[in-house]
Amino acid sequence: MSKIKLISFSLLTYWCLFWFLNALDKIFARQMFVGFRWWGNDRVEKFEMYFDRLLLDLSLVKPVLLSLGLVEIIVAVLFIQPIINSFLEKDVFRYSSIPIVASIGIFLAFAIFDVVVGDRAELLEHSTYVGVLIISYIAIAIEEKLPVIMGRDFSSVNSQRSI
Numbered sequence: 001m002s003k004i005k006l007i008s009f010s011l012l013t014y015w016c017l018f019w020f021l022n023a024l025d026k027i028f029a030r031q032m033f034v035g036f037r038w039w040g041n042d043r044v045e046k047f048e049m050y051f052d053r054l055l056l057d058l059s060l061v062k063p064v065l066l067s068l069g070l071v072e073i074i075v076a077v078l079f080i081q082p083i084i085n086s087f088l089e090k091d092v093f094r095y096s097s098i099p100i101v102a103s104i105g106i107f108l109a110f111a112i113f114d115v116v117v118g119d120r121a122e123l124l125e126h127s128t129y130v131g132v133l134i135i136s137y138i139a140i141a142i143e144e145k146l147p148v149i150m151g152r153d154f155s156s157v158n159s160q161r162s163i
Contacts, residue, residue: 005143006086007140008082008093008144009086009087012092012096013079013083015079015133015136016076016079016080019072019073019079019103022072023068023069023072023076024038024040025038026069027069029043029044030044044065046119047061054117071106075103082096093141093144093145100133107127107130108126108130111123111130
């Protein structure tokens with residue numbers, strides 16, 4: 001029976017759901033979705049303000065949000081393989097590199113946009129996510145590589161303790 005890599009599974013599932021729900025927030029902003037109103041963040045209003053500051057056509061706001069939402073769904077899907085690997089005793093670390101690097105790239109692009117439009121609160125938020133992704137990656141690496149380095153299996157619980 002395979003041993004689940006609980007830390008990796010938890011972190012990767014979090015990021016997968018994060019991107020998927022964040023995409024839904026952009027795609028269904030303030031609309032009815034499966035029988036209820038998706039309130040989410042005030043993305044449309046924020047992007048209209050940003051586009052107004054940049055002297056861009058406001059009719060582009062919804063297509064841009066939809067495009068960003070689709071990119072975020074793609075990133076969410078990239079997390080599925082490493083999540084599956086966390087159950088199958090396969091190399092989670094190697095397969096988690098692509099979605100984590102993609103996530104960091106998106107947040108860096110968002111941070112650049114935040115600087116351009118002068119939204120310091122969003123800049124702080126997006127920069128914090130980059131740090132949390134790096135910590136997530138380190139935690140996945142430790143869970144994956146530490147047993148190999150130490151020559152022990154830390155994933156199993158030993159009921160007998162030596163005194």
